[in-house]
Amino acid sequence: MTDNTYVHRLRAGAPGKPIFFVFHGTGGDENQFFDFATRLLPEATVVSPRGDVSEYGAARFFRRTGEGVYDMADLARATEKMASYVKTLAAEHGADRIIGLGFSNGANILANVLIEKGIFDAAVLMHPLIPFKPRDNAALAGRKVLITAGERDPIAPVALTRGLADYFVGQNAEVTQEWHPGGHDIRPNEIDAVRNLLAAYA
Template sequence: MTEADGYVFREHDGPEGAPTLFVFHGTGGDENQLFDLARQLAPSARIIAPRGDVSEMGALRFFRRTGEGVYDMDDLALRTGRMAAFMKAQVGDGPVYGLGYSNGANILASVMLSDPGIVTAAVLMHPLIPWAPSDLPGLKGRKVLITAGRRDPMSPAETTQALADYFAAQGAEAKLFWHEGGHEIAQAELGAVQRFLTEL
Protein backbone atom coordinates (compact mmCIF):
# COMPACT_ATOMS: atom_id res chain seq x y z
CA MET A 1 0.00 0.00 0.00
CA THR A 2 1.09 3.55 -0.73
CA GLU A 3 -0.18 6.92 0.44
CA ALA A 4 -0.11 10.14 -1.56
CA ASP A 5 -2.15 13.35 -1.47
CA GLY A 6 -4.17 11.99 1.43
CA TYR A 7 -5.21 8.73 -0.24
CA VAL A 8 -4.08 5.25 0.62
CA PHE A 9 -3.95 3.28 -2.61
CA ARG A 10 -2.86 -0.01 -4.09
CA GLU A 11 -0.86 -0.04 -7.29
CA HIS A 12 0.24 -2.49 -9.96
CA ASP A 13 2.93 -1.23 -12.34
CA GLY A 14 2.56 -1.59 -16.08
CA PRO A 15 5.10 -1.31 -18.89
CA GLU A 16 6.26 2.08 -20.12
CA GLY A 17 3.51 3.84 -22.04
CA ALA A 18 0.82 1.50 -20.72
CA PRO A 19 -2.60 2.96 -19.91
CA THR A 20 -3.26 3.88 -16.31
CA LEU A 21 -6.54 2.46 -15.00
CA PHE A 22 -7.91 4.10 -11.86
CA VAL A 23 -10.26 1.78 -9.96
CA PHE A 24 -12.84 3.05 -7.45
CA HIS A 25 -14.61 0.75 -4.99
CA GLY A 26 -18.21 0.88 -3.81
CA THR A 27 -19.50 1.83 -0.37
CA GLY A 28 -18.04 -0.50 2.24
CA GLY A 29 -15.23 -1.65 -0.03
CA ASP A 30 -11.61 -0.61 -0.09
CA GLU A 31 -8.66 -0.52 -2.47
CA ASN A 32 -8.74 -4.33 -2.69
CA GLN A 33 -12.39 -4.73 -3.72
CA LEU A 34 -11.91 -4.42 -7.48
CA PHE A 35 -8.12 -4.60 -7.75
CA ASP A 36 -7.77 -8.22 -8.86
CA LEU A 37 -10.77 -7.85 -11.16
CA ALA A 38 -9.14 -4.83 -12.80
CA ARG A 39 -5.94 -6.80 -13.37
CA GLN A 40 -7.96 -9.53 -15.08
CA LEU A 41 -9.92 -7.07 -17.20
CA ALA A 42 -6.88 -4.98 -18.20
CA PRO A 43 -3.78 -7.16 -17.72
CA SER A 44 -1.42 -4.80 -19.55
CA ALA A 45 -2.51 -1.65 -17.68
CA ARG A 46 -1.02 0.10 -14.71
CA ILE A 47 -3.64 -0.14 -11.95
CA ILE A 48 -4.20 2.44 -9.22
CA ALA A 49 -6.93 1.75 -6.68
CA PRO A 50 -7.44 4.48 -4.05
CA ARG A 51 -9.23 3.91 -0.76
CA GLY A 52 -12.21 6.13 0.00
CA ASP A 53 -11.42 8.62 2.77
CA VAL A 54 -14.94 9.08 4.15
CA SER A 55 -16.44 6.73 6.74
CA GLU A 56 -20.19 6.23 6.91
CA MET A 57 -20.74 4.25 10.11
CA GLY A 58 -17.53 2.36 9.34
CA ALA A 59 -18.20 1.88 5.63
CA LEU A 60 -15.64 3.59 3.42
CA ARG A 61 -16.87 6.00 0.73
CA PHE A 62 -15.45 8.73 -1.49
CA PHE A 63 -17.81 11.52 -0.35
CA ARG A 64 -20.49 12.17 2.23
CA ARG A 65 -24.23 11.84 1.83
CA THR A 66 -27.15 12.79 4.03
CA GLY A 67 -29.38 9.90 2.97
CA GLU A 68 -29.76 7.21 0.32
CA GLY A 69 -29.27 9.00 -2.98
CA VAL A 70 -29.00 12.40 -1.25
CA TYR A 71 -25.49 13.81 -1.57
CA ASP A 72 -23.73 16.44 0.48
CA MET A 73 -22.97 18.56 -2.55
CA ASP A 74 -20.42 20.77 -0.82
CA ASP A 75 -18.50 17.71 0.34
CA LEU A 76 -18.82 16.13 -3.10
CA ALA A 77 -17.24 19.23 -4.68
CA LEU A 78 -14.41 19.17 -2.14
CA ARG A 79 -13.70 15.44 -2.55
CA THR A 80 -13.98 15.66 -6.32
CA GLY A 81 -11.30 18.34 -6.40
CA ARG A 82 -9.04 16.26 -4.16
CA MET A 83 -9.52 13.16 -6.27
CA ALA A 84 -8.86 15.05 -9.49
CA ALA A 85 -5.59 16.37 -8.03
CA PHE A 86 -4.62 12.87 -6.87
CA MET A 87 -5.28 11.41 -10.31
CA LYS A 88 -3.32 14.11 -12.10
CA ALA A 89 -0.36 13.49 -9.81
CA GLN A 90 -0.36 9.74 -10.57
CA VAL A 91 -0.78 9.60 -14.32
CA GLY A 92 2.02 8.32 -16.53
CA ASP A 93 2.77 8.63 -20.24
CA GLY A 94 -0.09 6.47 -21.51
CA PRO A 95 -3.84 7.11 -21.73
CA VAL A 96 -5.90 7.35 -18.56
CA TYR A 97 -8.95 5.17 -17.96
CA GLY A 98 -11.30 4.88 -15.00
CA LEU A 99 -13.50 2.12 -13.62
CA GLY A 100 -15.83 2.61 -10.69
CA TYR A 101 -18.65 0.72 -9.04
CA SER A 102 -21.56 2.39 -7.22
CA ASN A 103 -20.08 5.14 -5.01
CA GLY A 104 -16.82 4.68 -6.91
CA ALA A 105 -18.65 5.24 -10.21
CA ASN A 106 -20.15 8.40 -8.76
CA ILE A 107 -16.83 9.96 -7.76
CA LEU A 108 -15.37 9.00 -11.14
CA ALA A 109 -18.31 10.60 -12.96
CA SER A 110 -18.01 13.68 -10.77
CA VAL A 111 -14.32 14.02 -11.65
CA MET A 112 -15.20 13.76 -15.34
CA LEU A 113 -17.88 16.43 -14.95
CA SER A 114 -15.51 18.79 -13.14
CA ASP A 115 -12.33 18.15 -15.14
CA PRO A 116 -13.06 16.21 -18.34
CA GLY A 117 -9.45 16.34 -19.51
CA ILE A 118 -8.20 13.75 -17.02
CA VAL A 119 -9.91 10.54 -18.16
CA THR A 120 -10.16 9.50 -21.80
CA ALA A 121 -12.38 6.46 -21.20
CA ALA A 122 -14.48 5.33 -18.25
CA VAL A 123 -16.56 2.43 -17.04
CA LEU A 124 -19.34 3.53 -14.68
CA MET A 125 -20.95 0.51 -13.02
CA HIS A 126 -24.28 1.27 -11.36
CA PRO A 127 -23.75 5.04 -11.07
CA LEU A 128 -26.20 7.52 -9.56
CA ILE A 129 -25.91 11.17 -10.58
CA PRO A 130 -29.16 12.62 -9.14
CA TRP A 131 -28.85 16.04 -10.74
CA ALA A 132 -28.81 17.43 -14.27
CA PRO A 133 -25.20 18.30 -15.18
CA SER A 134 -24.46 21.39 -17.24
CA ASP A 135 -23.31 21.12 -20.83
CA LEU A 136 -19.61 20.29 -21.00
CA PRO A 137 -17.92 20.44 -24.44
CA GLY A 138 -14.77 18.87 -22.96
CA LEU A 139 -16.50 15.47 -22.89
CA LYS A 140 -16.58 15.27 -26.68
CA GLY A 141 -14.80 12.16 -27.89
CA ARG A 142 -14.56 10.59 -24.44
CA LYS A 143 -15.54 6.91 -24.34
CA VAL A 144 -18.00 5.91 -21.61
CA LEU A 145 -19.57 2.57 -20.76
CA ILE A 146 -22.38 2.61 -18.21
CA THR A 147 -23.55 -0.74 -16.82
CA ALA A 148 -26.64 -1.16 -14.68
CA GLY A 149 -29.40 -3.43 -13.46
CA ARG A 150 -32.91 -2.72 -14.65
CA ARG A 151 -34.23 -3.49 -11.15
CA ASP A 152 -31.56 -1.63 -9.21
CA PRO A 153 -33.25 0.05 -6.20
CA MET A 154 -30.20 2.26 -5.55
CA SER A 155 -29.62 3.46 -9.11
CA PRO A 156 -33.03 3.87 -10.79
CA ALA A 157 -33.15 2.91 -14.46
CA GLU A 158 -34.49 6.30 -15.56
CA THR A 159 -31.61 8.12 -13.83
CA THR A 160 -29.09 5.77 -15.43
CA GLN A 161 -30.62 6.31 -18.85
CA ALA A 162 -30.57 10.08 -18.32
CA LEU A 163 -26.84 9.95 -17.52
CA ALA A 164 -26.11 7.92 -20.66
CA ASP A 165 -28.18 10.37 -22.71
CA TYR A 166 -26.28 13.28 -21.17
CA PHE A 167 -22.88 11.87 -22.13
CA ALA A 168 -24.10 11.20 -25.67
CA ALA A 169 -25.47 14.75 -25.94
CA GLN A 170 -22.03 16.09 -25.00
CA GLY A 171 -20.45 14.22 -27.89
CA ALA A 172 -19.04 11.35 -25.85
CA GLU A 173 -19.09 7.82 -27.26
CA ALA A 174 -21.55 6.51 -24.70
CA LYS A 175 -22.62 2.88 -24.41
CA LEU A 176 -25.17 1.47 -21.98
CA PHE A 177 -25.30 -2.18 -20.89
CA TRP A 178 -28.27 -3.50 -18.89
CA HIS A 179 -28.71 -6.71 -16.98
CA GLU A 180 -32.02 -7.82 -15.53
CA GLY A 181 -30.97 -7.77 -11.87
CA GLY A 182 -30.36 -5.11 -9.25
CA HIS A 183 -27.29 -3.44 -7.76
CA GLU A 184 -25.10 -6.54 -7.95
CA ILE A 185 -22.41 -6.96 -10.61
CA ALA A 186 -23.54 -9.61 -13.09
CA GLN A 187 -21.27 -11.91 -15.07
CA ALA A 188 -22.62 -10.64 -18.39
CA GLU A 189 -21.87 -7.12 -17.21
CA LEU A 190 -18.23 -8.04 -16.67
CA GLY A 191 -18.14 -9.40 -20.19
CA ALA A 192 -19.32 -6.04 -21.51
CA VAL A 193 -16.64 -4.26 -19.47
CA GLN A 194 -13.95 -6.61 -20.77
CA ARG A 195 -14.98 -5.97 -24.38
CA PHE A 196 -15.03 -2.22 -23.82
CA LEU A 197 -11.57 -2.14 -22.28
CA THR A 198 -10.14 -4.50 -24.90
CA GLU A 199 -11.44 -2.29 -27.71
CA LEU A 200 -9.62 0.71 -26.23
Protein backbone atom coordinates (compact mmCIF):
# COMPACT_ATOMS: atom_id res chain seq x y z
CA MET A 1 0.00 0.00 0.00
CA THR A 2 1.30 3.44 -0.96
CA ASP A 3 1.92 5.81 1.94
CA ASN A 4 0.32 9.16 1.11
CA THR A 5 0.19 10.57 4.64
CA TYR A 6 2.38 12.90 6.69
CA VAL A 7 2.65 13.80 10.33
CA HIS A 8 0.80 17.11 10.31
CA ARG A 9 -1.23 19.76 12.08
CA LEU A 10 -4.67 20.54 10.72
CA ARG A 11 -7.34 23.06 11.60
CA ALA A 12 -10.67 22.57 9.81
CA GLY A 13 -12.08 25.77 8.37
CA ALA A 14 -15.48 27.00 7.29
CA PRO A 15 -17.36 25.20 4.49
CA GLY A 16 -16.68 26.57 1.03
CA LYS A 17 -13.45 28.31 2.07
CA PRO A 18 -9.96 27.55 0.72
CA ILE A 19 -7.60 24.90 2.05
CA PHE A 20 -4.18 26.36 2.87
CA PHE A 21 -1.10 24.13 2.93
CA VAL A 22 2.11 25.43 4.52
CA PHE A 23 5.50 23.75 4.09
CA HIS A 24 8.44 24.26 6.45
CA GLY A 25 12.10 24.71 5.58
CA THR A 26 14.88 22.20 6.29
CA GLY A 27 14.97 21.48 10.01
CA GLY A 28 11.53 22.94 10.62
CA ASP A 29 8.38 21.00 11.38
CA GLU A 30 4.60 21.23 11.21
CA ASN A 31 4.63 24.07 13.76
CA GLN A 32 6.86 26.49 11.82
CA PHE A 33 4.15 28.26 9.82
CA PHE A 34 0.93 26.83 11.28
CA ASP A 35 -0.03 29.76 13.51
CA PHE A 36 1.07 32.25 10.85
CA ALA A 37 -1.21 30.52 8.35
CA THR A 38 -4.21 30.56 10.68
CA ARG A 39 -3.78 34.30 11.14
CA LEU A 40 -3.44 34.89 7.39
CA LEU A 41 -6.60 32.97 6.47
CA PRO A 42 -8.74 32.62 9.61
CA GLU A 43 -11.62 30.81 7.88
CA ALA A 44 -9.55 28.47 5.72
CA THR A 45 -8.70 24.88 6.49
CA VAL A 46 -5.00 24.97 7.38
CA VAL A 47 -2.72 21.96 6.89
CA SER A 48 0.94 21.86 7.85
CA PRO A 49 2.74 18.58 7.06
CA ARG A 50 6.14 17.56 8.39
CA GLY A 51 8.69 16.46 5.80
CA ASP A 52 9.14 12.67 5.69
CA VAL A 53 12.88 12.72 4.97
CA SER A 54 15.55 13.16 7.65
CA GLU A 55 18.87 14.82 6.80
CA TYR A 56 21.07 14.30 9.87
CA GLY A 57 17.96 14.72 12.00
CA ALA A 58 16.56 17.70 10.08
CA ALA A 59 13.17 17.16 8.44
CA ARG A 60 12.91 17.74 4.69
CA PHE A 61 10.39 16.91 1.97
CA PHE A 62 12.88 15.22 -0.39
CA ARG A 63 16.49 14.12 -0.38
CA ARG A 64 19.50 15.93 -1.76
CA THR A 65 23.08 14.84 -2.32
CA GLY A 66 24.59 18.27 -1.60
CA GLU A 67 23.68 21.94 -1.25
CA GLY A 68 21.54 22.70 -4.29
CA VAL A 69 22.00 19.17 -5.71
CA TYR A 70 18.73 17.26 -5.69
CA ASP A 71 18.09 13.54 -5.64
CA MET A 72 15.80 13.76 -8.66
CA ALA A 73 14.30 10.31 -8.15
CA ASP A 74 13.34 11.21 -4.59
CA LEU A 75 11.99 14.58 -5.72
CA ALA A 76 9.73 12.70 -8.16
CA ARG A 77 8.59 10.37 -5.36
CA ALA A 78 7.92 13.26 -3.02
CA THR A 79 6.04 15.21 -5.68
CA GLU A 80 3.68 12.32 -6.41
CA LYS A 81 3.10 11.70 -2.70
CA MET A 82 2.47 15.37 -1.90
CA ALA A 83 0.15 15.85 -4.86
CA SER A 84 -1.95 12.88 -3.75
CA TYR A 85 -1.97 14.16 -0.16
CA VAL A 86 -3.06 17.66 -1.18
CA LYS A 87 -5.82 16.46 -3.50
CA THR A 88 -7.16 13.98 -0.93
CA LEU A 89 -7.41 16.55 1.88
CA ALA A 90 -8.85 19.22 -0.42
CA ALA A 91 -11.61 16.80 -1.44
CA GLU A 92 -12.26 15.69 2.15
CA HIS A 93 -12.72 19.29 3.30
CA GLY A 94 -14.72 20.45 0.27
CA ALA A 95 -12.29 23.27 -0.41
CA ASP A 96 -13.18 25.70 -3.18
CA ARG A 97 -9.55 26.66 -3.79
CA ILE A 98 -6.12 25.28 -2.88
CA ILE A 99 -3.46 27.67 -1.61
CA GLY A 100 0.17 26.87 -0.75
CA LEU A 101 3.01 28.61 1.08
CA GLY A 102 6.50 27.22 1.50
CA PHE A 103 9.89 28.42 2.68
CA SER A 104 13.22 27.07 1.35
CA ASN A 105 12.86 23.28 1.04
CA GLY A 106 9.13 23.72 1.60
CA ALA A 107 9.01 26.24 -1.26
CA ASN A 108 10.84 23.76 -3.46
CA ILE A 109 8.39 20.89 -2.96
CA LEU A 110 5.50 23.32 -3.42
CA ALA A 111 7.07 24.67 -6.62
CA ASN A 112 7.65 21.22 -8.05
CA VAL A 113 4.09 20.05 -7.29
CA LEU A 114 2.87 23.23 -8.99
CA ILE A 115 5.16 22.70 -11.98
CA GLU A 116 4.28 19.04 -12.46
CA LYS A 117 0.65 18.85 -11.34
CA GLY A 118 -0.84 22.35 -11.21
CA ILE A 119 -3.28 21.75 -8.32
CA PHE A 120 -2.58 25.01 -6.42
CA ASP A 121 -4.63 28.05 -7.37
CA ALA A 122 -2.13 30.33 -5.63
CA ALA A 123 1.36 29.65 -4.29
CA VAL A 124 3.79 31.62 -2.15
CA LEU A 125 7.38 30.50 -2.78
CA MET A 126 9.71 32.00 -0.18
CA HIS A 127 13.40 31.66 -1.08
CA PRO A 128 12.90 28.81 -3.58
CA LEU A 129 15.68 26.95 -5.37
CA ILE A 130 14.84 24.98 -8.52
CA PRO A 131 18.25 24.10 -10.05
CA PHE A 132 16.90 22.63 -13.28
CA LYS A 133 14.76 23.69 -16.24
CA PRO A 134 11.14 22.76 -15.51
CA ARG A 135 8.90 21.34 -18.18
CA ASP A 136 6.21 23.48 -19.78
CA ASN A 137 2.73 23.12 -18.25
CA ALA A 138 -0.18 24.96 -19.88
CA ALA A 139 -2.28 24.32 -16.75
CA LEU A 140 -0.26 27.02 -14.94
CA ALA A 141 -1.89 29.82 -16.93
CA GLY A 142 -3.69 32.18 -14.58
CA ARG A 143 -2.29 30.65 -11.38
CA LYS A 144 -1.11 33.25 -8.87
CA VAL A 145 2.53 32.89 -7.85
CA LEU A 146 4.39 35.09 -5.36
CA ILE A 147 8.16 34.61 -5.14
CA THR A 148 10.03 36.27 -2.27
CA ALA A 149 13.80 36.22 -1.92
CA GLY A 150 16.98 37.84 -0.67
CA GLU A 151 19.46 39.54 -2.99
CA ARG A 152 22.38 38.01 -1.02
CA ASP A 153 20.89 34.59 -0.36
CA PRO A 154 23.77 32.06 -0.31
CA ILE A 155 21.39 29.08 -0.50
CA ALA A 156 18.98 30.24 -3.22
CA PRO A 157 21.10 32.17 -5.76
CA VAL A 158 19.45 35.21 -7.33
CA ALA A 159 19.91 33.96 -10.90
CA LEU A 160 18.05 30.73 -10.16
CA THR A 161 15.25 32.52 -8.32
CA ARG A 162 14.79 34.97 -11.19
CA GLY A 163 14.93 32.05 -13.61
CA LEU A 164 12.07 30.36 -11.75
CA ALA A 165 10.03 33.57 -11.86
CA ASP A 166 10.71 33.83 -15.61
CA TYR A 167 9.57 30.23 -16.03
CA PHE A 168 6.21 30.92 -14.39
CA VAL A 169 5.80 34.10 -16.46
CA GLY A 170 6.46 31.98 -19.55
CA GLN A 171 3.64 29.65 -18.49
CA ASN A 172 1.28 32.66 -18.29
CA ALA A 173 0.96 32.50 -14.52
CA GLU A 174 0.29 35.75 -12.63
CA VAL A 175 3.70 36.31 -11.04
CA THR A 176 4.71 38.80 -8.34
CA GLN A 177 8.23 39.13 -6.92
CA GLU A 178 9.27 40.64 -3.60
CA TRP A 179 12.97 41.07 -2.82
CA HIS A 180 14.99 42.30 0.15
CA PRO A 181 18.73 43.10 0.41
CA GLY A 182 19.51 40.27 2.83
CA GLY A 183 20.09 36.52 2.68
CA HIS A 184 18.11 33.37 3.47
CA ASP A 185 15.90 35.07 6.05
CA ILE A 186 12.30 36.26 6.00
CA ARG A 187 11.89 40.04 6.22
CA PRO A 188 8.79 42.20 6.97
CA ASN A 189 8.31 43.25 3.33
CA GLU A 190 7.93 39.57 2.40
CA ILE A 191 5.23 39.13 5.02
CA ASP A 192 3.42 42.20 3.68
CA ALA A 193 3.55 40.78 0.15
CA VAL A 194 2.13 37.46 1.38
CA ARG A 195 -0.72 39.26 3.13
CA ASN A 196 -1.48 41.27 0.00
CA LEU A 197 -1.65 38.17 -2.18
CA LEU A 198 -3.79 36.16 0.23
CA ALA A 199 -6.24 38.95 1.05
CA ALA A 200 -8.26 37.86 -1.98
CA TYR A 201 -8.79 34.42 -0.40
CA ALA A 202 -9.76 35.47 3.14
